[in-house]
Every structure is written in structure tokens, then in C-alpha cells.
Amino acid sequence: MPNINLGIMQALLTEKGKKVKSFHFHLEFLPFIRRANPRVWDQFLAQSEQFGVEYMGLDYLFASLLFDDRYRESEDLFKERLESIGLTLTNFDTLREITRSFIEYAFGKISPHLQGANLVGFSCSHYQLSSSLLLCSMVKKVYPDVQTVFGGKDCSGTFASELLKNMPYVDFVGTSECELTVESLLDHIKDGSKEIVNVVSRGENGTIQKAPSRPNTSLNRLPLPSYEMQDFPIPRNELIMPIEFGRGCPWKRCTFCPDESYNILCQAKSAEKIQDEIGYYLDISPDLRNFFILDSDALKDPKTILEVSKFLEEKGLTFHYAEFRAERMNRDVLSAILHFGTWASNFQIGIETFSDRMLQLMNKGVTALKNVEVLKAAAELGVPVQFNLFTCYPGMSTQEMNDNIRVMDLIAHILVYDNILIYPGEFYLPTDCPVFMNPEQYSIRKHAESIFSVIFKDFPMPSYSNYPYPYQFDNDDEQYRLSTIIREKVDAIKSKNRLNTYMTYKDISDGLEISICLNGNRTSHILTGKEKSIYLSALEKIREAGSIAQEFDMPVEDVSAMLQTLEQKGLVLLSPDRKSFLSLATKA
Ligand code: SF4
Incomplete structure (x- = not known):
């Protein structure tokens, strides 16, 4: 899936008469590894998927090159973590050499465009920070005058300032959406009297300064993304095109979610704009038939979903993902989503738990009754949905677990439907969410460093990218026991079928x-x-x-x-x- 922010920036800046070139290196890295060493690639991928990319993923490879000295000093810690997921340091070092060749290849590709460039930007949202920092450091070494900006969820919230303090080759970090930010930066680079917005940067004496915040341009007025698809190493019929239905969460208050720190203006695109965008891809190539809906809640306006569904019906497209809050879902919306096309994977509904008290602890803004209404409708209409079920949570006790289990037992005949997938999972602690910021209030003790920082000896940044923090509940043993019970309940329900339940x-x-x-x-x-x-x-x-x-x-x-x-x-x-x-x- 190409990066939609780069696609939009490419189109927007071109429209404004600027010379711009974008690269989607994330599409090239995996084929590059597979070509170099398919065996080590398969092993690493399988293990990091199973144990979580936060624990050991591709970002660690780039990080080991970026923080080379610290990696050398921390090899014993890497060895220990790699062995805990069935990999060896030799596996890692083999991939590390491939990663080194890749970053040199990437630098070689951007080099011809750097001479005379004003700004180099990096969009990092899915553990892409270390690779971007590594490439950025290479750019600055050869072109010290070029300005550099980082943006995306990997460097949002309080971490933006940490990044500037510790990475001298980063000049600006975005604190909101990219469009207005990058435009203001380019104007400022040309004319120093022009205002910069939505970034943190270094002041003259090295202090970190925050530029004023300004709301982003209307999504309906942004140009359609532009990609140089001939450069992608993936055939068009295998590309998944990202589509924004809107941006930003209309709620922003769940205690486990850092969404508020992203400073994304909540906006919904009009049905017309969404239809234009899909039509535009179909005109580019009839092979572009795979789509991924980006939006933390694609259901900002039910009327849009109904209209888009009518437009999509009979087009035979495939959708790979979308997220919806349960709060405003109803049967009309669910049936409409069913008519979007084929769902290659079930779409996600924010259910989280069936305990009302847990939903209140999470400040989820929805009730267990509403969750059940939505799932019952999905089951009966045959709509493919999936949801995460928290098996433990700060403040959760036997009482909440009993509530949850009571409702799950009552609705077992709904949960057994094949089109409903349940993913039980432990609470994990991202930075900038309310629980992270007030751990005592939520009865947890968080570790001093993130899961990433802890693997490097004497790492200067306790937070890094979006990596979660290890933590302990005040009632850790109880939570572990409750978690096991909830997992067993899910397994027991899902082992049944509609003939016996x-x-x-x-x-x-x-x-x-x-x-x-x-x-x-x-x-x-x-x-x-x-x-x-x-x-x-x-x-x-x-x-x-x-x-x-x-x-x-x-x-x-x-x-x-x-x-x-x-x-x-x-x-x-x-x-x-x-x-x-x-x-x-x-x-x-
Ligand atoms: S979990 Fe979803 S609904 Fe809750 S604040 Fe985050 S994005 Fe919004």
C-alpha cells in the first residue's frame, strides 16, 4: 500500500508549482530482502508477526545501524530477545547487512534530487522512524544545508521534542497533519518572514520551540493523491490503494488511545469526493481494484456510507480494512458496508469489552448494550466484522470480568457466527494515552523506558516512536488470572457452531x-x-x-x-x- 500522505503531498505541491519528488521505499524493502535471502526473511517475518513487531520487527534492523555503537554494546540484550522468539543474532546480523545495502540503495535513488533541494520530508507512521532517521542522517552528511522535517504518528506528541533534542540532523517535527505544515515550511524557507505552523523546531540557543497550531485544509479541497506507480515493484493488481473517508476521531477520549495527541482535525469527506477518488483510480487502471479505508472512524456521517455503497455496488472491488465506532452503527449502515464489494478481511468495530464498568474505565463512549445490538445486526445480516476484546485493563477486577463473561454467555449464540471474529488481547501501554500520562490514577506502574529503548544500553530517549512501555498492574496476578479466563471463554464459544449454540x-x-x-x-x-x-x-x-x-x-x-x-x-x-x-x- 503506497503512503497516501506522500501521494497527496506530491499532488498538492505540484499543483502549487513546486518541484517535488516522492519515494515509497517501504514498498521496496520487503522484496529487496526476499531477493537477497528468502530463508532468513521468512523466518524473521514469521517470528516478528507472531511475537509483535513492537518486540522485534524490521525497525530494529535500521535502528541497529542508526545506533551502531549502542548496538555493539547491547548485542547480549539483542541476543536474549531474539532467542526468546526463536531467532539468533546471526539471523539478525545477516538481515542487518541486507538492510545496510538497502539504505545505501535508497540514498543512491534520492541523491540526484538533493542538489538544490530546499526540504526533505519523512512520513513515519508504522514503525518507520529508524529507517527514516538513518536516511536523513545520510542526507545531512552530504547536504548539510538542506532542511529536514519528520511527521506521522511515529513522532507525534511529547516525543516530537525528544526527537529534536537527540537527533541533530532533524530540523522540524510536525505536530499535526502534513499539508498545511509542509506548505508553510516551504514558504518560510523561501521567505524567513513567513509564519511556520504545526511544527517544533530548535531555537537559536538550541531550545525547543513550538510553532502555532493551525487547523488543516478541508479534505474536500485537497487534490487526489498522485503516485508514480511505474516505480513501484508491485503489479497494479496487487497494490492496495489507501482511501481516506475522513480523518481524526470524533471521540478522542478512550483512555488507552493516544489519538488526541495526533492533533488531527476531525473531518469527513463528502460522498462525492470519495466517489471521485475511487473513479480516478479505476480510470488510471482497471487493475486497481483493492482498497483500504483509512480513518479512525469511517462512520462520521451515515448518509455518506449509504451513498458510497450505492456507488460501489456492482463494481466488484475488494476492501481490505476499515474501522468503525459502534456508537452510531445501525442495520442500514451495516447492510450498506456489505455492499461495498468483497471484504478480503473483516472490518473492525471498536467493541473492546462487554462490561459497562470497563467501558466506563476506558471512557469508550459506548455501552455494552449498543455493542451487542451492533454485533447481533452484523451476525444476522452476514456482515464480516472483527473486534478486539481486552482481556485485562487498568482497574479491572473480578467484578468486571464477571460482567463481561455474563454478557458473552448470554450472546454466545451471536458470537458463534462465522462472520464475527474475536481477537482477545492484553492491554498494552502506548505513550501519550490518558493511562500513560496518569499511571497512578489507573493503578499501574509503568517501566522507565519503552520496549524499544530498553534493548539499547544507555539509550538517551526513554520514549521512542510508538513503542509501548512495559508495565505492571497493581493487581497483576488477578489480571493475569482474569485474562486467562476471558481467553478461555472466547476459545470455548468459538469452538461451538450455530447447530449446537x-x-x-x-x-x-x-x-x-x-x-x-x-x-x-x-x-x-x-x-x-x-x-x-x-x-x-x-x-x-x-x-x-x-x-x-x-x-x-x-x-x-x-x-x-x-x-x-x-x-x-x-x-x-x-x-x-x-x-x-x-x-x-x-x-x-
Ligand atoms: S480508540 Fe478509537 S474511538 Fe477511542 S479515541 Fe481512539 S480512535 Fe477514537
Whole structure:
């Protein structure tokens, strides 16, 4: 997947009459290694995927060259970590030499463009910082007058200043989106009286100074990305084109997420603009059929999703990823997403947990009931979704775990659907998220250094890129135990299928029959009269007891009593205040 920010910068700066050349070296590195040594590549890739690129990924190879002296002094630590994932220092050193050849090749490619260049920028978002720093250091060695700027999630938040303090060849670090930032920098380089925005830089005496922040240009006014695809070492039918539906999270408050520190203006693109962009790629080549939707919440405006879905229907495109918050999802939106085309991988919904108290600890802005409503709709409509399930979390105790398990048991017949993938995972601690900034408040003790910094002896930056920090919960043993229980619950549910785990409803002559099969036990319930009507009214959408009372002309106490009976039978899920509910049975 090419880098969309580079594609947009290429188009935007060209439109403004500037001479610009962009390189997508991340597309070239993997084929380069594979060509050089397929065996070592396969081993390294498999192990780093299994254990996480944060623990040992390609960025460490570039880092070992960038911080060569420290690497030499820290070989024992590298050896230990490599061995813990089944690799050896010899594997690493072989790849290190290939990496050295690659960076020399990359420098050779950019060199002809450096003479007379004003600015060299690096876009680093997925553990690409060390490779970019290494290349930047080579640029500055030969062209000390060229200005350099870094941007992207790898250098956001408080780390931006750390980077400047420790890396003399970095002149500016962006603190927001790139478009306005780079334009202002280029104008400033040409005319020193022009204002720079959205960067930190070094002052005359070496102090770090922060330029004023300005909101970015409207996404609808940005040009369509421009790529020199003939330079990519990947055939067009294998390229995945990134598409922005919008930018920035509309919520920015989850306690585990550093999103707020990215300073990204929350904006949604119009349906027309998205359609123009997809049409533009199809005009470039009918082989460009793979897309990846970039946006921390692609559901900023449900109307856009519905319109885009109509446009995409019948186009036969393939989508590889998209992220949606559950909060505003409904059946219309879910059906629309289903009509985008083929989903090569399930799209992501921010579910996180089924415990309301955990959702509050996370400040997720959604309820367990809403999470269940969305998953039930996805299951019934056959929409391919996936979600992460936190198995431990700061402040989590047996009570929250029990809540979570209770709801998972109640909705096991929904979770067994093949189109719902669950990824249980431990909490990990990124910098700049609220938990990181207030560890005592969240009852955790964080390590003094990130997982990256700790592998280099005497590393000057405790934070580095987006690497998480090791930490301990105040109730570490309990969290470990709870985590195991939640993982086992997911495995137990996913080992079942819809033939042995179901809760279905069907109309029969004397009422509504609900048939349940759970752990081999079959039961059934017949609902009649108002109980049946009330149950049917909440099959697709959360209802409130108050509005039900009005609709069915009943005292609200009677509705509440009825809901309590239905809850005892395991047929509905109630909100913690017991004022809202959802009927859980699916259509037979
Ligand atoms: S986790 Fe998602 S919804 Fe929460 S703040 Fe981050 S991007 Fe926004």
C-alpha cells in the first residue's frame, strides 16, 4: 500500500508549482530482502508477526545501524530477545547487512534530487522512524544545508521534542497533519518572514520551540493523491490503494488511545469526493481494484456510507480494512458496508469489552448494550466484522470480568457466527494515552523506558516512536488470572457452531416460540400477548422501557416487571439502569 500522505503531498505541491519528488521505499524493502535471502526473511517475518513487531520487527534492523555503537554494546540484550522468539543474532546480523545495502540503495535513488533541494520530508507512521532517521542522517552528511522535517504518528506528541533534542540532523517535527505544515515550511524557507505552523523546531540557543497550531485544509479541497506507480515493484493488481473517508476521531477520549495527541482535525469527506477518488483510480487502471479505508472512524456521517455503497455496488472491488465506532452503527449502515464489494478481511468495530464498568474505565463512549445490538445486526445480516476484546485493563477486577463473561454467555449464540471474529488481547501501554500520562490514577506502574529503548544500553530517549512501555498492574496476578479466563471463554464459544449454540425465534399458532440450545441443553419459551409484541419490538434495535410503556399503553412498572422475567430466562439484555433492553433471539 503506497503512503497516501506522500501521494497527496506530491499532488498538492505540484499543483502549487513546486518541484517535488516522492519515494515509497517501504514498498521496496520487503522484496529487496526476499531477493537477497528468502530463508532468513521468512523466518524473521514469521517470528516478528507472531511475537509483535513492537518486540522485534524490521525497525530494529535500521535502528541497529542508526545506533551502531549502542548496538555493539547491547548485542547480549539483542541476543536474549531474539532467542526468546526463536531467532539468533546471526539471523539478525545477516538481515542487518541486507538492510545496510538497502539504505545505501535508497540514498543512491534520492541523491540526484538533493542538489538544490530546499526540504526533505519523512512520513513515519508504522514503525518507520529508524529507517527514516538513518536516511536523513545520510542526507545531512552530504547536504548539510538542506532542511529536514519528520511527521506521522511515529513522532507525534511529547516525543516530537525528544526527537529534536537527540537527533541533530532533524530540523522540524510536525505536530499535526502534513499539508498545511509542509506548505508553510516551504514558504518560510523561501521567505524567513513567513509564519511556520504545526511544527517544533530548535531555537537559536538550541531550545525547543513550538510553532502555532493551525487547523488543516478541508479534505474536500485537497487534490487526489498522485503516485508514480511505474516505480513501484508491485503489479497494479496487487497494490492496495489507501482511501481516506475522513480523518481524526470524533471521540478522542478512550483512555488507552493516544489519538488526541495526533492533533488531527476531525473531518469527513463528502460522498462525492470519495466517489471521485475511487473513479480516478479505476480510470488510471482497471487493475486497481483493492482498497483500504483509512480513518479512525469511517462512520462520521451515515448518509455518506449509504451513498458510497450505492456507488460501489456492482463494481466488484475488494476492501481490505476499515474501522468503525459502534456508537452510531445501525442495520442500514451495516447492510450498506456489505455492499461495498468483497471484504478480503473483516472490518473492525471498536467493541473492546462487554462490561459497562470497563467501558466506563476506558471512557469508550459506548455501552455494552449498543455493542451487542451492533454485533447481533452484523451476525444476522452476514456482515464480516472483527473486534478486539481486552482481556485485562487498568482497574479491572473480578467484578468486571464477571460482567463481561455474563454478557458473552448470554450472546454466545451471536458470537458463534462465522462472520464475527474475536481477537482477545492484553492491554498494552502506548505513550501519550490518558493511562500513560496518569499511571497512578489507573493503578499501574509503568517501566522507565519503552520496549524499544530498553534493548539499547544507555539509550538517551526513554520514549521512542510508538513503542509501548512495559508495565505492571497493581493487581497483576488477578489480571493475569482474569485474562486467562476471558481467553478461555472466547476459545470455548468459538469452538461451538450455530447447530449446537443458538437462540432463535419463530411465530407459531399460539405465540412466539424461542428455542435455545446452549452447552447441549435445549429449552424453549413461548411468549404471548403483549410480552410477545414487546419482545418483537426490540429484536433489531435497543428500546426503552418508557417508550414501550407508552406504545403498549402499560404502566412502566409492568413493562419493567416483564423485562425482569425475560431477563431471568436469558432472553433479553438490559442496560445497567434497567431502562433499555434488546431482545437477543435471532431469526430461525
Ligand atoms: S480508540 Fe478509537 S474511538 Fe477511542 S479515541 Fe481512539 S480512535 Fe477514537
